[in-house]
Amino acid sequence: MTGVPDSAVEKLADQLFRRESGRMTAILLGxxxxxxxxxxxxxxxxxLLRACRTWPWKGIPDNPAGWLWRVAERLALDRMRRSGRTESDALLCDVGDGRLPVDLLVxxxxxxxxFLCCDPVNGPETSVPLTLRLACGFSTRxxxxxxxLDEATAAQRISRGKARLRKLGSVEITALPGxxxxxxxxxxxxxxYLLFNGGYGGNDQIRWIREELxxxxxxxxILLTGHSRTAAPEVLALAALFHLxxxxxxxxxxxxxxxxxxxQDRGLWDRRLISSGLRYLEKSxxxxxxxxxxxxxxxAAEHARATHWPDTDWPSILAYYDQLVVMSNDPVVALNRSVAVAQVSGPAAGLAAxxxxxALQDYHLFHATRARYLRDLGRSTAANAAIDLAIELAPNDAVRRHLMKYRTPLQS
Amino acid sequence: MGQFMLLLHDDAKDDAELSAAEMQDIIARYRTWSQKWRESGHLTGGEKLMDDPGRIIRSGAPGQGMIVSDGPYSETKDVIGGYFLIIADDYAAAEAIARGCPHAERGKPIEIRQIQTMD
Structure with missing residues (x-):
């Protein structure tokens, strides 16, 4: 365990059912x-359903997780008996009651x-929904x-993932060679990263659920950072990125x-998460x-350190992007790099970068970013044409409304 | 002032597709509702009934005695899932309490019956 307290983790206490759902699934699948x-x-x-149908009458038990685990154990035993298995050591109660070193075991x-959900046989379009379903307790909806996604597509990807899962053996992380x-x-x-990004994209209507991602x-x-086999430098770096x-x-x-x-009002930034993030980055x-x-x-750390936008250390950020572009060969990364170029050398250089x-013709931010450089260069007509394209391609209303603000009124 | 019974008509199948977060939310809403009315002295009791059809006994054909069968609800979706006992001035006041119950808010029917007293 990392021992780093942070508000993202504290927030989970509110999501007992989701957390226990992931934990029970993990233990039972094991x-x-x-x-x-x-x-x-x-x-x-x-x-969970039995809790939902009895707690309203009987009250919430002193150890809610223990209650859930006891019911799960009984159901698991019933099922084993029905399928002719005689094993009687399901032991789930011990986990829920805290009689075993819960955190380590779970x-x-x-x-x-x-690891099972993200098995290399699964592409990201399967591993992301499957992880949400099994490890995070999200419903298909x-x-x-x-x-x-529409519900039918999500359901299809989950069942495809589960079908592959049934054929896989369990993954023993400690048994895997380095x-x-x-x-x-x-x-x-x-x-x-995709899970996180899914939450980071703006859509106010379902904001809460996306922040959950x-x-x-x-x-x-954080779980990965807590296991000696998986606490690799890149895992610590990803934890830093998420926190920041x-x-x-x-x-x-x-x-x-x-x-x-x-x-952004930088006073609203969560300082505790920033210092956790910087600590992870240091360790990485x-x-x-x-x-x-x-x-x-x-x-992300450079942005977190700058008290105001103009104080941002753009040359450092550009240096990071220069390395990233070489490494990833991703046009979106190149587009983001152009923002740092523009900050260091002006909008003409940004536009050229x-x-x-x-590849990016259908990406709204490609046009929105170009629009910004064109506007700063005084080319209002071209800027508005670009922003109109961006608005047309925007993925949701919140983004569309946001982009509208960047239309420059033309002199008539 | 009278005593009323809130009979919660239910179909357990409605809940099968609930997500973990939704179930937790339902429990939290019940807690808020029951705490409020218990503290004010209006909510005096209640029990959850088992989610099975129960049993019914009735007299059979002449000379056959009593016949025991599965409850009246086995064929229908409508089951009394549980009940609450409340104290309220009249039906209107009882309705107001029942209206805020998460069961009603989730679109499930609550039957309100006044308990007959001696006088």
């Missing part, structure tokens, strides 16, 4: 194996479940809302409207070359 995933999901759902099982852990960590970190991604990442970005969440919206980093520096996560966290080609 016991019965991935092939029993449907049974496990039924048991977990039934346990954390191991949760990590195993995370909530997953669809959070990932901006190189294999590193290799398997890769898709896990990508999944967590950031909290869940951060929680799972989550710190800015309170300032990202004002009365339902998105606020650009430039105009090793002898090996920095990973993309290190560079992204480095950029915007990546060419068809």
């Amino acid at each position: 016991r019965f194996g991935p092939a029993a995933v449907d049974d496990v999901e039924d048991i977990v759902q039934e346990s 954390a191991d099982e949760e990590l195993r479940l995370l 909530e997953i669809a809302a959070a990932l901006l 190189g294999d852990v590193a290799e398997r960590l890769h898709p896990v970190l990508n999944t967590l 950031c909290v869940e991604a951060t929680r799972l990442c 970005l989550t710190a800015r969440l309170p300032a990202r919206q004002f009365h339902g409207d998105l606020v650009d980093l430039e105009f 520096r090793g002898n090996a070359a920095p990973t993309a996560w290190h560079l992204l966290a480095g950029i 915007v990546p060419e080609g068809a």
Whole structure:
């Protein structure tokens, strides 16, 4: 365990059901194996449901988690008996009652479940919803809302993921050779990053559920930092990135409207998360070359350190982006780099640094970023044409409204 | 002033698809509601009934004695899932309390019956 207290983790106390759902799924899957995933999901759902149907009358028990685990244990035993198995040592109560070193045991099982969901056979379009479902206790409807999918598509991806899961053996992290852990960590970190990003995209209508994604991604990442086999430098860097970005969440919206980093009230940033983030970043520096996560966290740290937008250390940020562009070959990274170029060398240089080609033609921020440079260069007509394209491509109303503000009134 | 019974008509199947977060939210809402009315002295009791059809006994054909069968609800979706006992001035006041119950807020029916007294 990291021992770093932070508000994202404290917030989880409010989400007991979700957390216990993930933990019970992890433990039961560990016991019965991935092939029993449907049974496990039924048991977990039934346990929560019984609480939902009795606690309103009987009151909330002193040890709510223990109560849930006891019911799950009984249901698991029933099911084993019905399927002709005689094992009687389900032992779930011991976990819920705190008679076993809960955190260590459960954390191991949760990590195993995370590795299972993010198995290399799954692409991100499967691993993200599957992780949300099994490790984070989200319903199909909530997953669809959070990932901006329709429910049928979300359901399809989850069941595809579960079908693959049934064929996989359990992952023993401690039994994996060092190189294999590193290799398997890769898709896990990508999944967590996508999970986090899903929450970071602005949409005020379902804001709470999307912020939950950031909290869940951060929680799972902290879990990885707590295990000696998985606490790799890039994991610490990703934890740093999540903490630093989550710190800015309170300032990202004002009365339902998105606020650009430039105009955010930095007094609203969560200082505690920032210092946790900076600590993780410090710990992540090793002898090996920095990973993309290190560079992204480095950029977030520069923003976190600047008291005002004009104080931002743009040359440092540009240096990070220069490395990132080489490493990732991603046009979105090149686009973001152009912002740092513009801050260091002016809008003409920024415009010249915007990546060419068809890859970003459908990306609203490509046009919005160009519009900004064009406006700063005094080319209002071209700027408005670009912003109109951005508005047309905006993924939701909050973004659309936000972009409207960047239309310059033309002199008539 | 009278004593009223709130009979919560329910179908357990409605809840099968609830998410973890939704279930936790429902429990929290019940807690707020029952705490409020218990502290004010209006809510005096209640029990959850088992989610099974129960039993019913009735007299059979002449000479056959009593027949025991599954409860009247086994064929229908409508089950009395539980009840609350409350004290209220009249039906209108009882309705006001029932209206705020999470059960009603979730669109499930609550039957309100006044308990007959001696006088």
